[in-house]
Amino acid sequence: MTARFAVGDRVRIADRTPPAHQRTPAYVKGQAGVVVYLCGAEGQPESLGHGGDGTPPMDVYRVRLAQTDLWPDYRGSRGDTLDVEIFEHWLDPAER
Amino acid sequence: MADHHHPHPSRADDPEPTTHHQVMGLALRELLIEKGIYTADDERARIEMLEAASxxxxxxxxxxxxxxxxxxxxxxxxxxxxxxxxxxxxxxxxxxxxxxxxxxxxxxxxxxxxxxxxxxxxxxxxxxxxxxxxxxxxxxxxxxxxxxxxxxxxxxxxxxxxxxxxxxxxxxxxxxxxxxxxxxxxxxxxxxxxxxxxxxxxxx
Structure with a gap:
């Protein structure tokens, strides 16, 4: 399976709450950032968490977010970032 | 300790009641060993390895x-x-x-x-x-x-x-x-x- 996104692509993390186990923390939902690393494919947590086999495996990306986007009242430097691992089915292309 | 008057009950001998998840965990472990998926010694060795990591x-x-x-x-x-x-x-x-x-x-x-x-x-x-x-x-x-x-x-x-x-x-x-x-x-x-x-x- 070919990864949908490449390093440098700008992506947005889906803002949804499926009634299932998931590995997308609430505080990053709806945020846009940049792909910095391709982690390889892993079983889908929404299936694995409920006795499923996790197939098809999904590519996982490290997405870099700006702290000043995450927290409007962020007290730190403007360049501070947060990297988070997100499964491909949680990502959409985002505008630059 | 003549001044030690305030009463405090002694601690119960038994720990907290075993929870549902603890019981399920114990049952799963017993079944895995009973069915020969792994042995108690495998488990001990795994714990030993984890604790040896530093x-x-x-x-x-x-x-x-x-x-x-x-x-x-x-x-x-x-x-x-x-x-x-x-x-x-x-x-x-x-x-x-x-x-x-x-x-x-x-x-x-x-x-x-x-x-x-x-x-x-x-x-x-x-x-x-x-x-x-x-x-x-x-x-x-x-x-x-x-x-x-x-x-x-x-x-x-x-x-x-x-x-x-x-x-x-x-x-x-x-x-x-x-x-x-x-x-x-x-x-x-x-x-x-x-x-x-x-x-x-x-x-x-």
Missing amino acids: PANGARIVARAWTDPAFKARLLTDPNPAIEALGLDPFNAIHVVENTETVHNVIVCTLCSCYPRQLLGPQPAWYKARAYRARVVREPRQVLAEFGTHVPDDVVVRVHDSTAELRYMVLPRRPAGTEGWDEAALAALVTRDSLIGVTVPTMP
């Missing part, structure tokens, strides 16, 4: 990276084979993030407590605490300051939330004044907390 492993990796540029390059691009070449078993896919003059890294798992345990030993209690997990993504510089780590404004703080299969380890900066030190002396400077990124190695 931050000294991470310190060895860091000291090698500080003294061997080719090893460091491999560690940053393809860490697992590099770590295995030192005779260590990382178990999970490891990702090593390097502190530099311009970047300071710190690791957290906001969803639970993911940590390279097979490599570094059990995570510290505070790493699993909600206070650390919630705060370090929101106000990392304040949390670092509470650990005594004051990151200058012109150094980027990069928080890594370990939400999937990768396990993270920080490669700290080598302290100034350690030129010519051998690996064992350098490894002694590398603490568990500096491998998580809440502190930095310093000269004794």
Whole structure:
């Protein structure tokens, strides 16, 4: 399976709450950032968490977010970032 | 102790009632052993291995990276084979993030407590605490300051939330004044907390 996104692509993390186990923390939902690393494919947590086999495996990306986007009242430097691992089915292309 | 008057009940002999999940865990373990999936001795050996892992492993990796540029390059691009070449078993896919003059890294798992345990030993209690997990993504510089780590404004703080299969380890900066030190002396400077990124190695 070919990864949908490449390093440098700008992506947005889906803002949804499926009634299932998931590995997308609430505080990053709806945020846009940049792909910095391709982690390889892993079983889908929404299936694995409920006795499923996790197939098809999904590519996982490290997405870099700006702290000043995450927290409007962020007290730190403007360049501070947060990297988070997100499964491909949680990502959409985002505008630059 | 004549003044010791205030009454306090003695502690009950039995612990808290066993919870549903504890009972399920015990039942599963008994079934797995009964069906021959693994033996009680396999389990004991696994626990022994986990408890034998310690931050000294991470310190060895860091000291090698500080003294061997080719090893460091491999560690940053393809860490697992590099770590295995030192005779260590990382178990999970490891990702090593390097502190530099311009970047300071710190690791957290906001969803639970993911940590390279097979490599570094059990995570510290505070790493699993909600206070650390919630705060370090929101106000990392304040949390670092509470650990005594004051990151200058012109150094980027990069928080890594370990939400999937990768396990993270920080490669700290080598302290100034350690030129010519051998690996064992350098490894002694590398603490568990500096491998998580809440502190930095310093000269004794």
